[in-house]
Structures are given as structure tokens and as C-alpha cells.
Amino acid sequence: MILFAPDGTATSINDEARHYLALVPDGPTEPSALGVRLPVCVVVTAAQARAVASERDGRTARARIRTRDGGWLACHASCLSGPDDRPGPTALIIEPAPASDMAPIIADAYGLSPRELEIAQHIARGLATTDIAAALFISAHTVRDHIKAIFDKAQVSSRGELVARLFTENYWPLRDRPGATAYGPV
Structure with missing residues (x-):
């Protein structure tokens, strides 16, 4: 899991997410304060979740990523509610893609x-x-x-x-x- 602040800054990551990010092939990335470069597709998925939350339709943002070894990862992100129903952090889950x-x-x-x-x-x-x-x-x-x-x-x-x-x-x-x-x- 990766948490993003309402402004889109990555603020927290667990070891499992670090493991899966290491499987992603080289490509466009963005630096983060978490000690890992985040693939652009991950950052964009989190941003899409924030955009969808502003529409209040309850959908999540999703992406699939091909790994170096030929497998697939699924990313799904959702914007959480903060105080006074304002947009809060965005939670992004990265895991092996189900069949x-x-x-x-x-x-x-x-x-x-x-x-x-x-x-x-x-x-x-x-x-x-x-x-x-x-x-x-x-x-x-x-x-x-x-x-x-x-x-x-x-x-x-x-x-x-x-x-x-x-x-x-x-x-x-x-x-x-x-x-x-x-x-x-x-």
C-alpha cells in the first residue's frame, strides 16, 4: 500500500508495495520522499482516484502493469474522506493481478x-x-x-x-x- 496526501505527495509505503515496485520495468518515474522512485502509472492512478473522488461517484482508479518477469500487477486507488468530508489521503494498493x-x-x-x-x-x-x-x-x-x-x-x-x-x-x-x-x- 502507498498513501498519498491530498496534494498528491507520497507519504507512506509498506514493504509489500516496495517489493512489487521493484518488479516494474524501467520507465518514467517520479522521485518520492519514501526512498523509491514511483512509476508514473502509479502516480497517475492515485491522481485519477483523487479526480474521481471530486465527482463523488464512488469509483476507484485502476491500472495494470506488466512486470519484468512477464507477470502482471494491479493497482487500485481510492481517495479517502478527511474532516468535514473534504478529500483526505489516497490509498493505492499494488498487488499481483488476479486472473x-x-x-x-x-x-x-x-x-x-x-x-x-x-x-x-x-x-x-x-x-x-x-x-x-x-x-x-x-x-x-x-x-x-x-x-x-x-x-x-x-x-x-x-x-x-x-x-x-x-x-x-x-x-x-x-x-x-x-x-x-x-x-x-x-
Whole structure:
């Protein structure tokens, strides 16, 4: 977690956030009084949370960051309320991105339609074609057509290859690269 003052100055950071920031590739950063340079995308996410808070719609700001080792981090920030309901500090959480955050990005990368992503997620859960058809209220023939299109787009020939391509290769850190690190608590 990183806390930002209402003026946008980073005021506090925990060791877990330091650990995850160390995984971010070199790029534009801003200095901070915390002893770490903060990636611009982190600073911008916190600023967006402050801007959203001024609109009073209760949303948080979110960003995803690709790490050096091929994994993904998720940042989400929210502006807290201060005295007299004035904007207070902004809390930014940085953590490994859950698969649910990554599915739309991966689907877009392979050109999958929303329905194809939905079917791919059912395949990843181990559902048979008839079970997918029943869950989505479509025919098994339509499911098979979607699966064929998904296989073509992902350039695979089996359900196992598909799951590996969409949900493993693109989500888990690349452990065979030199200097790759595994995620985990600090």
C-alpha cells in the first residue's frame, strides 16, 4: 500500500508495495520522499482516484502493469474522506493481478469476442461442450463453432493447449527467464 496526501505527495509505503515496485520495468518515474522512485502509472492512478473522488461517484482508479518477469500487477486507488468530508489521503494498493483482471486483456490480444471469452472460461473450468451449451442457453453445435473459432484465433488444437495459452502463458510470471522472480508475500 502507498498513501498519498491530498496534494498528491507520497507519504507512506509498506514493504509489500516496495517489493512489487521493484518488479516494474524501467520507465518514467517520479522521485518520492519514501526512498523509491514511483512509476508514473502509479502516480497517475492515485491522481485519477483523487479526480474521481471530486465527482463523488464512488469509483476507484485502476491500472495494470506488466512486470519484468512477464507477470502482471494491479493497482487500485481510492481517495479517502478527511474532516468535514473534504478529500483526505489516497490509498493505492499494488498487488499481483488476479486472473479475472487479465481475462479481458488476454481476450483482446487474441481477438476473442465476449462470447468466445465466456466459452474459453468455461473450458478452463473443465466443462464439457454440452454443459457449456446448457449454461449459456445455446446449442452444442454453436458452442463447437465458437470453440473452433477460439482455437483458430489462439492457434491451438486442444482444450489443454487453449488453457495453457490463455490462462497460463499470459498470466503467470516467466520463471525460465534469467532474473525472474516468483510472486509471493514479502
